[in-house]
Amino acid sequence: MTELKLQKWGNITVGDELPELHLIVDQTMINNYAGSSGDVNPLHIDPEFAKTTRFGRTIAHGLLSLAFVSQILSKWNWSGWAYSGELDVVFLGPVFPGNGLHVTGKVDSIEKRDEGVFTHCTISCSSEESTVLKGTAICEIKSDEI
């Protein structure tokens, strides 16, 4: 298998920033995510229970942040993400209701392999100046969509 590092492919250049997402995560959003995902752990939705935990209050589901990561990748490169995307993340800290969430990504490298051209991106979610999630995403560049 041959691999070739590229600086640019089509409209994508190493260093490109993915479209960012800024939002406020409130308790209503957390409750709705609990309802849609089936994860009704009281840590997320029961303030009285959450007071007894080390967090002291409810926290958002870590996988809710992943939904937003997937959204910026979908917006940037739908077919590459949805049909061959790879994600590798670590959850670093909680997101509390009422806090902002900032989702960002950046193209670190572009690789030409036998099977196609792939971008490697770093992904990060931060909330109130703390990084709550970070990792990498790989997407194939399938066409001139980007």
Place this chain on the structure above:
Amino acid sequence: MSEYVKYESLVEGDDFLVPPPAFEVTRERVDKYIQATGDTTLELQKQDESGHEIAPPMLAAVYVIEALRTRVGPPGGIHAKQQFKFHRPARIGETLYTSAKVLRLYLKKDHRYAEMTTETRNQDSELVTSGMITRIWGKED
């Protein structure tokens, strides 16, 4: 007291979910997820090239975790890491089956870790999503 899976019962290489739990990809379930996550991705609002109505890729966070929740560890466990590979979006009308295998068990800084690989296939065994989850096991009584 509800029963939970004990860490000592996990064995590297074992299948964790037997049989693989089923998840019906319904319009209602997908719409609920899209609304809860505020997803405005345009491609979700139309059929894909093969004429299917599709779900967001990260619906995987719902069907994979729902499958794993059929066998829970003790309370207080932490979802530390997650990997996903999307082979294609799930389609409305499919039934998905998620299997899981214990990959690695290890101790790190006095915490017990469990890594499991997952594979989600539809009713025709087409591969939709694969992944790996790393959990810090909760404290047992």
